[in-house]
Amino acid sequence: MRKPTFDMSIFAERRKKVGQEITGGALVVSAHPEHIRNHDVHHPYRQDSNLFYLTGWEEPESILILRPGMNPESVMFVRRRDPERETWDGFRYGPEGCEREFKIDKAYPIDEFTKVAPQLLKEVDRVYYRLYKNKELDEQMAGILQTVKQMSGRTGYGLLSIHDADTLLGEQRLIKSEYELTQMREACEISAQGHLAAMRFTRPGVTERQVQGVLAHHFYMKGSAREGYHPIVASGNAATTLHYNFNDQVCKDGDLLLIDAGAEYNYYTGDITRTFPVSGKFTDEQARVYEAVLKVQKAILDYVKPGIVFKDLHDMGTSLLTDAMLDLGLLSGRKDDLIQALAQKKYYPHGIGHWLGMDVHDAGLYYKKNEPRPLEANMCFTVEPGLYIPADDSSAPAKYRGIGIRIEDNIRVTSSGCENMTSSVPKEIADLEKVVGKA
Ligand SMILES: [Mn+2]
Structure with a gap:
């Protein structure tokens, strides 16, 4: 069993600090897209700096949703455990390992992102997210915001507004x-x-x-x-x-x-x-x-x-x-x-x-x-x-x-x-x- 090498209190502290800046909103940060495999040869993977900064998490295909002051506050979507893939690509923590070892309040399999995310975002008044880093996720996010709008019924509200996550986190990282x-x-x-x-x-x-x-x-x-x-x-x-x-x-x-x-x-x-x-x-x-x-x-x-x-x-x-x-x-x-x-x-x-x-x-x-x-x-x-x-x-x-x-x-x-x-x-x-x- 792998163990994280970083002290998790560092990341909890950072989440708390950024949380104070966005009360009422939610922050969505995704993993760096996995490098394209060239003839099945792997290239070294490095986590997106913002996601690592807030979680210490190093696996691809992962997303953090942070909802300061709400319960659960920190939510992650990560790859499921998969013994066969793991023999090829190495160990995965899976949702349980993510919660236990990374002190994340709640973790789901990444394939449940579009199903669960609207539930998490329906309580917030704005979303911090960086567009154009990951086209596939941009499309999913658009669909999620539309679902959130539909969930609120005929209140007349439009889509949740998107604020730039990189600007927010950049100021803290500086x-x-x-x-x-x-x-x-x-x-x-x-x-x-x-x-x-x-x-x-x-x-x-x-x-x-x-x-x-x-x-x-x-x-x-x-x-x-x-x-x-x-x-x-x-x-x-x-x-x-x-x-x-x-x-x-x-x-x-x-x-x-x-x-x-x-x-x-x-x-x-x-x-x-x-x-x-x-x-x-x-x-x-x-x-x-x-x-x-x-x-x-x-x-x-x-x-x-x-x-x-x-x-x-x-x-x-x-x-x-x-x-x-x-x-x-x-x-x-x-x-x-x-x-x-x-x-x-x-x-x-x-x-x-x-x-x-x-x-x-x-x-x-x-x-x-x-x-x-x-x-x-x-x-x-x-x-x-x-x-x-x-x-x-x-x-x-x-x-x-x-x-x-x-x-x-x-x-x-x-x-x-x-x-x-x-x-x-x-x-x-x-x-x-x-x-x-x-x-
Ligand atoms: Mn230089």
Whole structure:
């Protein structure tokens, strides 16, 4: 018999907290759709972050209905036990196991969802649900809402209104609890140590795939359940392609290697990028571009504190990186005119960072009612400025062509500034040169 590995009080606490936000309503959250099987080969399944966040439940084909203040309050629909399927696909808790081990008030087989759900929703005044995540369920929900309307007879009421569940849960997930911060720090530390191992391993002649393997090996050895996302291991000019993930080249002497990789730990993920020379020694040109990006990253980290708005960090990144582009001779003209014309996007086409948590691009609003939102303590996000100068960019000084650099750390807003949760992986040139290739 399997046992859940998580403390169920964590999830009960979260359900209680979200319940306080939606009194009178109900929240419906479904499992992540199962991955399509390719010639009967299974791909690893990861639960939808919102469903896991509220239940700790990891099986596909499951739905939670939460009705704060009503009885039963937490209801789940899950796969029936099935000895034959279980010998192929593994253990299932079934409705009974769900109630007993996951402390859910009432659980039904998933095939009873459309029959039971109208009974549960007829007492509520609105429904929180995310449309367009699962088309089949959207159709079932439409039918359920219609049934609920019919059950109320000729009262004249229309369908229950639907509010967006992801916005609701995103706001709660954005501010991390102490428990979550413990998981985040561990995910960040495993990620950092993996990057260190990859740095030590790198030397001319290793392949990007081997470096990817070193990262993954380290993540799994340290208790990571999976990689947070497909890693980017990009040497030379490939680093100027933002989402390069072929990872199939040989790392050459004289090239830089950009690694963007993070480990997932207990459903929380790190997201670190480092760039360093394959040979262990920066050329003067590489060092100049690198120092420019590093200076920007540090300035932004220094600026972070509660009360400033996330958009300011974006604007600051744009402004400082445009200064760097002017300095390096990548652009010429007046800074304000260049930014007005978005000229800086040629070498810095992305934003300064994103919320980080259970998802690498985590839930939560960046703007509230069209106003950029102020930072609060225990928000976590990435700070990741970069400069990317393609090899075939004939307008850039020749000496900088083919250089792509990004430096990304994971931070938490504290009461007066920020905590860098990924500081154990070096980023100073002198420190990198001491580590790279020193297996
Ligand atoms: Mn990132």
